[in-house]
Amino acid sequence: MSKDLLAIGNSLIASRLFLGTGKIPLPKMKQVIEAAGTQVVTVALRRVDFDQPEENILDFIPDGAIIMPNTSGARTAAEAIRLAHIARAGGCGNWVKIEVIPDQKYLLPDNFETLKATEQLVKDGFTVLAYMSPDLIVAKSLEAVGAAAVMPLGAPIGTNRGLKMKELINIIIEECHVPVIVDAGIGRPSHAAEAMEMGASAVLLNTAIATADDSVAMALAFRLAVESGRIAYLAGMCGETSYARASSPLTGFLD
């Protein structure tokens, strides 16, 4: 497994469990990230306070983790682009997770605006990971304009409902060349394992770990699930059938 690295932009990443930070209390942040073995952490720029370092969420993230600022709060492409530039100017590096969300109730992304923002930010030299509603045509378009990864949602953010969009995500995994990272909706380790078994390159989650009674233990559970699912995928999953596979074939007499 040591050579099974995920390439995004110019980085090679060993951990396929990405973490959101918005709901994790700051004092627990380091422990959770370490227990998850996570190397890529997304942080909402709206929560980062460059002026008041003592309250700065970035200081609670262990050294060595790749910080991927997200554009939470953006409702249009123009706002997401602006936020990405603020993050880079503030020293948050070159990665950005594009979130364009004009719906404050279900927090569903606007695929059209996401595509516009991605195209511009790729031109501006960003490594863009695009959060999206699972739609093959949009995923291929994002890929065409240079997205480093596409991030289809498994279910609406924070719902813990699992891979409700499984069929559509499967198609995206089949057809896209860039990494497909399942983001949002993953509520249990078994959901994460399922996404990895399907061939997702990684998963990103926050609520399921942050809101567990013991978020450090839950982070470990997710780490194991992601690793397990990945190993199973690489091992070659057997296909499902609706009938028993007889050990003595019924048509053996033809041989």
Next chain:
Amino acid sequence: MSFVQYMERFDRQECCHVLESTDSSKARMLLTKASLSPADFLLLLSPAAEAVLEPMAQKARLLTIKHFGRNILLYTPLYLSNYCVNHCLYCQFHSGKKIVREQLSLVEVEAEGKSIAATGIRHLLLLTGESCAHATIAYLSDSLRILHPYFASLGLEIYTLSVEEYAQMIQAGAESLTLYQETYQQESYAQLHLSGPKRDYINRLHATERACQAGMRRINIGALFGLAPWRQEAFWAGLHAYYLQKRYPATEIAISLPRVRSSHEGFTVPCPVNDKELVQILLAFRLFLPQAGITISTRERAKLRDNLLPLGVTTLSVGSKTTVGGYFVGEKKGNQQFPVADERSIGEIKEMIRRQGYQPVMKDWPASWNQGDAGVRSGFACQGD
């Protein structure tokens, strides 16, 4: 359809009838539902729900953590002016009061802002009385522009504006609007608001929609509990939030639960709301509107605020002064709008939040946001019925 028309869909007599329910088994059944209808919400505000307050509280806590994490956003109010042309019986700033009238100069606005920012506060709410001759649109715009460099988010709690005027406020840096209907009972409204432009109930009721149309990001609404029977008030306030959420999905809708106080000068709260009733309102709001922010201000005493925190609260005011010039310029600048019941410092509030296993959040909006980018894609802002 306007909110007034939406309200008319609900038969008031039938609503009142449900609000008198005492069948707690029905209320208990609602706790297993994934999402609640307005009719369910009514039942949660009735006596039937009193027997299930504890399971409601348990569910409210979990729903809030799921949607917001263990995060509590802190903000401070800044009173810019207490000039007012309205005569609202319950208000200490009303036009009939013989009080010292003051308005901060722009230099003083900056001094107050700097003084608050130095405490670590990054979300600020600006308040004025209603006097467009004093707190003019230009004055408000200038105040926003002056304060913008010091804060991540600026909110307004001011008199009602037109769509164009709200857009001007957004351009100048306003991110949120707080506007309480005070009471949703039109008859009570008329009795409590004797004169001034605020007497126009419908205009006030539709003002939040104008702000949504202008592209305001967050809207905080509420009733001033105590002015009219609380069960009805809570129903209409919750329904108002529900309506705005459906019609303006791009705007974050939040709700507050301010309780009015009696005053020494003769105002007696007509329909008092006790602590238990306040808890029922809070829990019903949370279960009906899982995605709505909920604010509890320093009108409430410290111990009660601490106990309400895990029941669904997402936002607290802190270090509040309700006088004009209360932070730096000096208390000589006039009277309090209402007495502050929780006078703890920001440090003490942060400590209390951490002690309860929650995280105080000082900043939840990007400073140096270009307000010129504000607005939503056409066609998305006004959907729904």
